[in-house]
Amino acid sequence: MSCHTAVAEPELAQQSPEPSGVRQLRTVALIGPPNSGKSTLFNRLTGMRQKVANYPGVTVDYHSGKMKSIGRSDLTLIDLPGIYSLATYSEDARVAVEVLTGRMRGVPRPDCVLLVLDATHINRQLMLAAPVFSIGLPTLVLLNMSDELDKRGGQIDTLALAKELGHPVALISAARNKGLEVIAEFLARESAAPDTGSRPVQLPILQSPAITRGWATQVTSRTNYITPATARWTQRLDGVLLHRAAGPLIFLAVVFLVFQVVFTLGQPLSNGLGNLLTALGAHAAGLLPDGWLRLLLRDGIWNGMQSVLVFLPQILLLFLFIGILEDSGYLARAALIADRLMRAIGLNGKAFIPLLSAYACAVPAIMATRTIENKRERIATILVAPFMTCSARLPIYTLMIAAFIPNRLFLGGIVGLRALVMLGLYVLGFLAALITAKLLNSRVLKASPAPFILELPQYRWPTVRSLALRLYDRGMLFTKKVGTIILSVSLLVWVLSVLPVHRMDGAFRLSELTSSVVGHLGHWIEPVIRPLGFNWKIGIGLLGSIMAREVIVGTLGTLYGVDPATHSLALQTALQHDMTLAGALALVVFYAFAMQCMSTLAVVKRETNSWKYPVLQFCYMTGVAYLAALTTYQVLSRLL
Amino acid sequence: MSSTSIAITALSVAKVGSAGVVEQIDLPEEVSNYLAHLGFLPGTSVEVLRRAPAGDPTVYRIDGVEVGLRNETARHIYLRLTSPPKTHAAPTNGSAPKNGAHR
Numbered sequence: 196m197s198c199h200t201a202v203a204e205p206e207l208a209q210q211s212p213e214p215s216g217v218r219q220l221r222t223v224a225l226i227g228p229p230n231s232g233k234s235t236l237f238n239r240l241t242g243m244r245q246k247v248a249n250y251p252g253v254t255v256d257y258h259s260g261k262m263k264s265i266g267r268s269d270l271t272l273i274d275l276p277g278i279y280s281l282a283t284y285s286e287d288a289r290v291a292v293e294v295l296t297g298r299m300r301g302v303p304r305p306d307c308v309l310l311v312l313d314a315t316h317i318n319r320q321l322m323l324a325a326p327v328f329s330i331g332l333p334t335l336v337l338l339n340m341s342d343e344l345d346k347r348g349g350q351i352d353t354l355a356l357a358k359e360l361g362h363p364v365a366l367i368s369a370a371r372n373k374g375l376e377v378i379a380e381f382l383a384r385e386s387a388a389p390d391t392g393s394r395p396v397q398l399p400i401l402q403s404p405a406i407t408r409g410w411a412t413q414v415t416s417r418t419n420y421i422t423p424a425t426a427r428w429t430q431r432l433d434g435v436l437l438h439r440a441a442g443p444l445i446f447l448a449v450v451f452l453v454f455q456v457v458f459t460l461g462q463p464l465s466n467g468l469g470n471l472l473t474a475l476g477a478h479a480a481g482l483l484p485d486g487w488l489r490l491l492l493r494d495g496i497w498n499g500m501q502s503v504l505v506f507l508p509q510i511l512l513l514f515l516f517i518g519i520l521e522d523s524g525y526l527a528r529a530a531l532i533a534d535r536l537m538r539a540i541g542l543n544g545k546a547f548i549p550l551l552s553a554y555a556c557a558v559p560a561i562m563a564t565r566t567i568e569n570k571r572e573r574i575a576t577i578l579v580a581p582f583m584t585c586s587a588r589l590p591i592y593t594l595m596i597a598a599f600i601p602n603r604l605f606l607g608g609i610v611g612l613r614a615l616v617m618l619g620l621y622v623l624g625f626l627a628a629l630i631t632a633k634l635l636n637s638r639v640l641k642a643s644p645a646p647f648i649l650e651l652p653q654y655r656w657p658t659v660r661s662l663a664l665r666l667y668d669r670g671m672l673f674t675k676k677v678g679t680i681i682l683s684v685s686l687l688v689w690v691l692s693v694l695p696v697h698r699m700d701g702a703f704r705l706s707e708l709t710s711s712v713v714g715h716l717g718h719w720i721e722p723v724i725r726p727l728g729f730n731w732k733i734g735i736g737l738l739g740s741i742m743a744r745e746v747i748v749g750t751l752g753t754l755y756g757v758d759p760a761t762h763s764l765a766l767q768t769a770l771q772h773d774m775t776l777a778g779a780l781a782l783v784v785f786y787a788f789a790m791q792c793m794s795t796l797a798v799v800k801r802e803t804n805s806w807k808y809p810v811l812q813f814c815y816m817t818g819v820a821y822l823a824a825l826t827t828y829q830v831l832s833r834l835l
Numbered sequence: 836m837s838s839t840s841i842a843i844t845a846l847s848v849a850k851v852g853s854a855g856v857v858e859q860i861d862l863p864e865e866v867s868n869y870l871a872h873l874g875f876l877p878g879t880s881v882e883v884l885r886r887a888p889a890g891d892p893t894v895y896r897i898d899g900v901e902v903g904l905r906n907e908t909a910r911h912i913y914l915r916l917t918s919p920p921k922t923h924a925a926p927t928n929g930s931a932p933k934n935g936a937h938r
Contacts, residue, residue: 228872279869279872279873280868280872282868315899316898316899316900318874318898319872319873319874319898319899319900322872404868404871404872404876405871405876405877408871408876422899423899425896425899429901433884433885433894433901434885437885437887437888437894438888439886439888440888442887442888443888527903531887531892531894531903532887532888532889534887534889534891534892534903534905535887535889535890535891536889538905646862646866646904646905646907646908647892647903647904647905647908648866648869648870648873648902648903648904648908649892649902649903649904650873650900650901650902650903651894651901651902651903653901
């Protein structure tokens with residue numbers, strides 16, 4: 196079994212002997228190759244107190260946080276991108292080098308480095324150690340996943356490795372929270388270490404990978420390293436999950452299961468939250484005097500915000516599943532299964548990851564396309580990404596489906612009609628992305644293929660901690676959106692729905708809905724949307740949601756709340772009275788295709804550095820959405 | 836190598852279950868550098884694990900890590916076959932632990 200020595204202290208040769216006061220430790224950098232468990236460790240060390248920020252000038256995100264979990268709130272931990280080497284041909288590596296050498300604007304130069312390596316692949320992982328050491332900062336080498344190493348019969352002599360490397364080495368397991376106390380010890384010792392003045396920081400000497408690899412192999416051979424056996428479970432699972440016939444079927448089943456649970460579990464939770472919020476609103480309104488203020492707060496703000504906020508359970512469930520699929524290692528297998536399809540439409544396999552993340556939100560997906568070196572492929576990916584069904588479409592989809600699609604079950608209750616319709620909408624968006632990519636490829640852009648190289652991590656149980664952290668992030672983001680965009684648009688819609696104020700019998704009176712500004716605007720645009728089966732209230736919702744897709748639900752909540760005819764009804768019931776099934780389906784089809792998101796347009800403008808692409812994208816997507824909704828309504832209203 | 840076989844073949848045509856040693860990589864520097872950091876370097880042993888459901892990409896085990904490559908890339912990596920399907924010889928370094936985990 197491997198020895199869990201704490202910090203094996205090597206004979207440090209490079210520290211200068213002249214003491215000049217005690218070093219002031221402030222910033223610690225965390226670096227490691229992809230799949231080394233770096234983010235798990237980062238979450239362990241910082242907990243909830245982390246921030247996501249952008250490096251100035253580049254789109255590589257970085258997390259930083261106070262190391263509160265190990266009692267060092269005075270220290271800031273900076274998480275560097277996961278990279279294999281410091282050779283600066285990738286933007287990620289360039290960022291890492293600039294931060295480590297203190298040349299990144301707005302980021303303080305780290306005082307020491309935590310280097311995380313996967314203990315089960317020491318040979319390969321050590322290739323990053325050489326260039327990191329050559330930067331000359333005090334470095335603690337953390338061999339992560341010690342539990343895996345143990346379990347699979349691997350072994351390493353950390354003391355011998357520390358001597359070879361000239362830096363302290365420790366075995367840890369970030370996932371199991373084992374051995375992490377060495378980090379605090381290392382930091383305490385570095386804080387107490389005599390200040391040697393600012394060390395010379397030099398660029399790493401980059402040798403050819405073959406030389407670095409030779410060095411790594413030589414080092415490992417002197418540390419009694421026993422390569423762990425291959426993970427049996429990964430082999431067995433891959434035998435099934437990547438099986439010629441079963442693999443793709445399981446992939447589809449997994450996707451379907453996600454939607455099924457989002458409905459069967461999410462709907463009652465959402466209803467419960469809705470009832471709670473309604474009761475809360477009614478109670479609060481009861482405390483206010485009758486008058487315009489009460490109307491403003493209840494009808495204007497609360498109704499709008501509440502109708503969007505109730506979708507929080509579904510959003511969290513969706514992200515819980517995405518988190519499980521990603522953390523367990525299944526997502527990489529999905530990319531492998533889908534690669535053939537991606538290539539058929541002329542997209543790089545690397546486009547799969549950004550496109551997959553577009554299921555959450557198109558904005559980070561578009562930023563993630565920076566990893567695609569070929570400019571044309573990158574632009575193609577940017578242009579198709581917003582067709583993927585992002586989580587902002589979830590509220591309107593769930594609302595319309597719950598209101599109009601009966602809860603019918605097939606196949607002994609396993610397959611629900613509602614989940615099927617939802618899956619259909621996701622497929623619709625995906626097909627639109629495929630066809631658009633194909634069109635772009637043959638017409639607009641001529642792409643040359645870049646290689647598809649995908650590391651398949653071994654399967655691991657996702658940790659509750661990292662899942663909880665994701666959900667917290669997502670939940671905050673969603674709530675923030677409700678508190679800002681949704682609140683302001685709902686407020687605006689309400690104000691416009693009671694204006695103009697006119698004098699009647701000597702008193703000021705608010706307008707009736709139909710004679711208000713909104714009413715006039717709605718009736719003015721109605722001829723355009725009537726052929727799609729939408730009434731004027733939906734039209735107002737469509738206008739408002741050019742800001743963001745969820746806004747339509749808030750706007751409808753406000754409008755139906757203001758209308759005396761539907762005032763007392765729940766939004767679902769109000770819609771059932773006001774729309775046909777054909778119109779409802781046309782509406783969700785419209786949302787599957789339409790580009791209703793200011794943030795996405797802004798990020799496309801920034802990333803392509805031109806107005807051409809966002810304008811093209813907006814016109815194209817809105818055009819497709821209009822025609823598709825028109826067809827849906829015209830066909831279905833004749834059939835149904 | 837003591838192996839009697841001197842058959843050199845492209846990685847893309849090696850059968851599932853066969854193993855060999857990387858002999859040469861003919862790819863642009865940027866690609867070969869990336870592959871090198873995943874372990875694809877002359878002298879490293881590699882095993883063909885399985886093909887994706889559509890027949891491409893293929894998953895290889897190099898250095899204890901599984902990497903998926905399209906045939907169009909694997910075509911430019913040459914290996915000297917050391918073992919036919921199933922029996923896999925010693926890894927690059929260290930003693931092989933009790934094996935038997937292959938597929």
